[in-house]
Amino acid sequence: MSYERRFDITFGLCDAAGIVFYPRYFEMTNLMVEQFFAEVLDYPYSRIHLEEGNAVPTVHIEADFRAPSRLGETVTWTLDLTRIGTSSADFALQLTKDGDTRLAVRLTLVWVGRDGRPEAWPARLRERMAAHCLKGQDQ
Template sequence: MNAAPAASSRAACFARDYPIRFSHCDPAGIVFFPQYLVLFNQLVEDWFNEGLGISYAHLLGPRRIGLPIVRLECDFRAIGRMGETLRFALAVERVGGKSLTLALEASGDGVLRVASRQVLVFTDLETHRAIALPEDVRAALAAGAPAA
């Protein structure tokens, strides 16, 4: 599988450094693979809050707009260890009418650990049906977000 081009090589990229903690690891002290998805979700939340300037909590809470992953690809290339700090990066590959396609990666010491491509769909949390991209999200994307 060929999950995603390197997010760090893309022009518009949002990136954050996250420490790998005990809670991310299995008994061998390496990142348990589903924890990368938790960390990628943390990156998406940070991107909304800091990069787009749109409160992720407000999006889900009062606005009742969900953003589930409907397609997910991951390539696990190298292990991550407890105590490391990895750079997590995100780039927008495609903006659709109701969805976003994101390329994400985690790397450390110049080594790509995980590459992922995710399709997220905006949904009404009452009906759980897809809805159009909110105008403020579309405007933030058009304004050049994500920002570093």
């Protein structure tokens, strides 16, 4: 089940040519994942990081930049959870404008405990993730 959000391209995201400065895409990608955790999984980053002392760092990311996004445009981000492992999860994100793909991103997050080492996803969170995963869970 895809998670989708519309997003306005503002001045602060753009370079002097009026197109999105590529590092800003990574900030938007992280924002999409963070919003997915909060809005869909009901497990916000504030709980993970501040209340529980855990973390979910991105350990791998791939991006295919296909076309620029410009100041003043409204684009659509789509996020899919594609795999859940014991302590990691894979996501696919796509940025589109009027059906045309501008950016495709694949990333992996890892659940990291207070000691800084990977741990299994908490059972309740894993359950919620499984309900939204396209391909299912690793055993």
